[in-house]
Amino acid sequence: MGLFGRKRASVSQGRVERGACSCPEHREGVLGLAVPLTAEAREAFPDEQPMTVGELIEVDALGIQPCETPSFNDADTAALDGPYTWTVWIGDEARSSYEDEAEVSLDAALRARPGVERVLWEDREILHVGAPTLCADGMLAAAARALLDPRVRLGERS
Numbered sequence: 001m002g003l004f005g006r007k008r009a010s011v012s013q014g015r016v017e018r019g020a021c022s023c024p025e026h027r028e029g030v031l032g033l034a035v036p037l038t039a040e041a042r043e044a045f046p047d048e049q050p051m052t053v054g055e056l057i058e059v060d061a062l063g064i065q066p067c068e069t070p071s072f073n074d075a076d077t078a079a080l081d082g083p084y085t086w087t088v089w090i091g092d093e094a095r096s097s098y099e100d101e102a103e104v105s106l107d108a109a110l111r112a113r114p115g116v117e118r119v120l121w122e123d124r125e126i127l128h129v130g131a132p133t134l135c136a137d138g139m140l141a142a143a144a145r146a147l148l149d150p151r152v153r154l155g156e157r158s
């Protein structure tokens with residue numbers, strides 16, 4: 001059956017190498033960009049400067065690794081959800097740059113990036129992403145763009 005065959009092929013396809021990918025940009029395109037802090041964080045830590053994407057990576061607050069679990073069972077329906085290709089790590093320092101109450105949640109911002117098909121926010125710091133046509137460098141850029149999306153922060157308070 002064509003449909004079944006295609007589904008199996010996409011599961012075994014896994015991750016693409018850079019060059020064979022569809023990424024609109026790669027990590028070098030975002031490394032120097034400063035990720036704004038939330039108004040709340042700026043209020044609480046007035047001397048705190050926004051970190052760049054490169055700095056967040058250096059302090060291990062933003063990272064990408066291959067997803068070890070290609071699919072997950074839905075908690076309610078037990079339906080198999082996937083495939084997931086990458087796991088995005090969002091550590092402490094990045095936590096000051098998004099808010100759960102903002103217009104767009106971080107996982108929704110990530111889901112809106114080109115090439116991202118699905119996002120599963122497993123834990124505060126761990127998001128699994130199905131993006132079979134993004135390479136590691138492009139996945140990192142997509143995760144950075146989600147943090148850079150102004151809609152993940154509440155509006156300015158004065």
Ligand SMILES: [Zn+2]
Binds near residue numbers: 137
């Ligand atoms: Zn790529």
